[in-house]
Amino acid sequence: MTHQPTPGPPARLAREWWRGAIIYQIYPRSFADSNGDGIGDLPGITARLDHVASLGVDAIWMSPFFTSPMKDFGYDVADYRGVDPIFGTLDDFDALVARAHALGLKVIIDQVYAHTSDAHDWFRQSRADRTDERADWYVWADAKADGSPPNNWQSVFGGPAWTWDARRGQYYLHNFLSSQPQLNLHLPAVQDALIDTACFWLDRGVDGFRMDAINFAMHDPALTDNPPAPPGKAPRSRPFDFQRHLHNQSHPDIPRFVARLRELLDRYGDRFTVAEVVGADSDREMKAVTADGRHFDSAYGFDFLYARNLTPARVRAAVERWPDLPGLGWPSWAFSNHDAPRVASRWAVPEHRDALARLAMLLLLCLRGDVFIYQGEELGLDQVEIGFNDLQDPEAIANWPLTLNRDGARTPMPWDHGAPMLGFSTAKPWLPIGPNHAALAVSRQEGDAASMLSLTRRLIALRKQSDALLLGELRVIEESEAVLAFERTIDGAQLLCVFNLGDGDPVWQPAPPDAWRIIERVGTGSGWALGPFGGLIAERNTIA
Structure with missing residues (x-):
């Protein structure tokens, strides 16, 4: 009688190192x-x-x-x-x-x-002379006739997105701090x-x-x-x-x-x-x-x-x-x-x-x-x-x-x-x-x-041990006021991920429950009962 070798772990799917990283x-x-x-x-x-x-x-x-x-x-x-x-x-x-x-x-x-930064050499050269080779490396614009900024754009950090520069006699654009002049990437x-x-x-x-x-x-x-x-x-x-x-x-x-x-x-x-x-x-x-x-x-x-x-x-x-x-x-x-x-x-x-x-x-x-x-x-x-x-x-x-x-x-x-x-x-x-x-x-x-x-x-x-978590499809199967459940699947491997995002004690029941084996959980509760902010991962049982 010959003995069959014990099967090893399944081969992992090829992927770029960053995909699922x-x-x-x-x-x-x-x-x-x-x-x-x-x-x-x-x-x-x-x-x-x-x-x-x-x-x-x-x-x-x-x-x-x-x-x-x-x-x-x-x-x-x-x-x-x-x-x-x-x-x-x-x-x-x-x-x-x-x-x-x-x-x-x-x-x-x-x-x-x-x-x-406005301390960058590129900006120093750009603001110093309108004929410099880097004169247009930033976003410069003339004032309106009344001296106000070129348009109504506002900075993320507060106030107009334009600051007057007397050396150029123009405004420069900054979407953030006035010390962060905008580069002209159209150039x-x-x-x-x-x-x-x-x-x-x-x-x-x-x-x-x-x-x-x-x-x-x-x-x-x-x-x-x-x-x-x-x-x-x-x-x-x-x-x-x-x-x-x-x-x-x-x-x-x-x-x-x-x-x-x-x-x-x-x-x-x-x-x-x-x-x-x-x-x-x-x-x-x-x-x-x-x-x-x-x-x-x-x-x-x-x-x-x-x-x-x-x-x-x-x-x-x-x-x-x-x-x-x-x-x-x-x-x-x-x-x-x-x-x-x-x-x-x-x-x-x-x-x-x-x-x-x-x-x-x-x-x-x-x-x-x-x-x-x-x-x-x-x-x-x-x-x-x-x-x-x-x-x-x-x-x-x-x-x-x-x-x-x-x-x-x-x-x-x-x-x-x-x-x-x-x-x-x-x-x-x-x-x-x-x-x-x-x-x-x-x-x-x-x-x-x-x-x-x-x-x-x-x-x-x-x-890192699971191709389903790294690369698998994600399909939401339940979304209620407190409970989220989704499956991660790839090439026959299937995981069930269930989360109680509330402070109650819901019981979540898959169908059929005996088809799944819980492999990880956080929070209180046992079986398919999830305490406040509890969660679990279950793996579908394989049938011999």
Whole structure:
């Protein structure tokens, strides 16, 4: 009698490394300080990469570390090819990339192509002389006959989107701070310079880019006034909120520039690009800049980042906008980042924060698309209340107290509950440490099988072992007031993901229930009963 060999695990489906990837966002100022100045830096990141790798993620995304006056904390770039001294040197960056790659981590960095700092040499040359070779590299326009700005466009950070410059005798455009002049990407020479910048970082070994505010990259050259926005339910704290932004952003030539950039990236092999697109028309724009494999690989959705609550209807609406169709781009999802309040505070009252953080991590890792985890999310960090005297965020200061305070999500990472400044620095940090964060520090959670940190590692491992979670189709099968249920399927593999997004105790029953085996759960309850903010993943039983 011959014995048949025991079958091994099924072969995994081939995929690009980024498709279904888990990407960990690092905000350099707040991750780890190596030199005791109270500000995080590149050597600090390098020293803590073991923690990131231990999560099982595929890549890191670092917010800007480039030379900058830091009026918008690095998103005002003064030298696209330099490292700001507060973060270190280019050698420090190279060491970081080498260490990340040794740990199996890809490295993604921000690229800010819509604007520069007014301290950038390009802008200094442009404003100095209308005949300079870079005179038209920014958006300049004459005043109206009465001396007022060229049109009615408003800045995101408050006030007109135009600032008068006496040296040029013209206004220049800025969609954000007045110290962030708008580049003129309609000019081929500007596009060429930015593509050369991309080459510089690709040649240094980066594995991809997150493209900041890409839908602000081009304007209407006719400078047409924006129409008024209809009244909404939300209070308007900025003049920006009173307009429909049809002409200062979202120009139809943006995808053409994206296609040029994609041609470059394809020459470097398996690089990844994800676009940040925000605004009332973001769904259409995200699909335009990720279409047909000739643009960016993915788009960074804001469906959840500013959402005040998490409901089954909201999740369903978001995921069903990205079906698995030929030519349609690949989505990316995030629940928290450096611009949005942390979900543990935003989506739950204090007594439910731990349960909500666990459920949110389970849901995020079950979605079809790429997943972005913001530093500290693996610890369940809550939002920190920042008083006016401690604020650093220019938007929050300008619009206090009505606008979003981004600083509360940018506070220092808690490493060691027993160390000064929780191991982030030996000096007073640039933002206050969260009063609840010592109890959530890495040192507190490390080795505790019941901790949020251990759960995050377990859920990441489960996702990476499952082709259904990485690549499978997502089909919503129930959406009620509190319960969301969807299936993830691929090549015969089938998972059932069920979530109670409310604070009750519903019982959810699949049909037939004995066809499923529960393989992971969060929250209280047993079997198919889900306690407040509980969730589960079940696998369809195979029939011999």
